[in-house]
Amino acid sequence: MQNETTKAFILHSRPFKETSLILHCFTQDFGSMSLIAQGIKRKNSQAKRAILQPFNFLQIQFIGKGELKILCESELIEFKPQPKGNALACCYYLNELILRALEEWQEYPELFSLYTDLIQQFNLCEKKDMAILLRNFEIALVTFLGVSPDWEYDTEDKIIEKNSFYEYISENGFQKVEQLKRSLSKNVFSGNTLLSIAHSDFSEIDLKECQRITQQLIRPLIGNRPLESRKMWLQ
Numbered sequence: 001m002q003n004e005t006t007k008a009f010i011l012h013s014r015p016f017k018e019t020s021l022i023l024h025c026f027t028q029d030f031g032s033m034s035l036i037a038q039g040i041k042r043k044n045s046q047a048k049r050a051i052l053q054p055f056n057f058l059q060i061q062f063i064g065k066g067e068l069k070i071l072c073e074s075e076l077i078e079f080k081p082q083p084k085g086n087a088l089a090c091c092y093y094l095n096e097l098i099l100r101a102l103e104e105w106q107e108y109p110e111l112f113s114l115y116t117d118l119i120q121q122f123n124l125c126e127k128k129d130m131a132i133l134l135r136n137f138e139i140a141l142v143t144f145l146g147v148s149p150d151w152e153y154d155t156e157d158k159i160i161e162k163n164s165f166y167e168y169i170s171e172n173g174f175q176k177v178e179q180l181k182r183s184l185s186k187n188v189f190s191g192n193t194l195l196s197i198a199h200s201d202f203s204e205i206d207l208k209e210c211q212r213i214t215q216q217l218i219r220p221l222i223g224n225r226p227l228e229s230r231k232m233w234l235q
Contacts, residue, residue: 003072005061006030010054011095024099028112032102035062035071051076055091055119080120087122089232090130094137096229100222111144132202138214139197147217149173151198164191189213
């Protein structure tokens with residue numbers, strides 16, 4: 001067996017036997033994965049356990065034959081203040097999405113890079129900017145998982161029109177509808193919002209409408225169980 005080294009964040013941990021933890025990690029080179037931190041709950045391991053917290057940027061080394069590897073070493077790459085308040089809720093929301101949407105051992109380096117950037121930005125954000133960062137991550141997630149619709153063309157391969165309205169048809173894309181149907185269905189969205197998403201331009205986007213779209217796309221990936229991080233959001 002050969003030791004593997006990668007950059008990582010701890011997403012979640014849970015007890016394993018009397019003195020150990022199972023760490024659910026998001027890594028640069030291996031995607032989502034689980035590790036056993038043996039003996040980490042012993043008194044003489046408190047310093048090591050202190051850095052194995054969510055949102056700490058780490059370099060880890062692990063070994064093992066099966067899917068559940070053994071943590072060998074961990075090192076804090078860069079110290080950053082832990083997020084607080086709504087920033088903390090946002091960060092835990094990202095963690096829940098990764099835990100529930102990604103299969104283990106599937107590499108997503110671009111998503112890892114985006115996650116790394118966002119974790120550092122949330123503490124510096126206003127509430128509206130937090131919403132923009134969340135929508136940005138959600139759209140990246142569905143894109144990398146291959147379930148993102150075409151944001152620029154409708155189901156008839158016609159260019160999305162800024163002033164028109166479109167209904168999202170699961171697994172098919174956006175179908176143009178009459179303006180009257182806009183008020184009759186939660187699945188109807190403005191062409192302006194769709195084009196803004198296509199061009200990653202959130203300056204004039206309706207963020208609530210964008211959230212309705214991303215929630216529809218993400219729900220099949222994470223299931224119907226409520227997200228715990230939503231309970232942390234401060235009004």
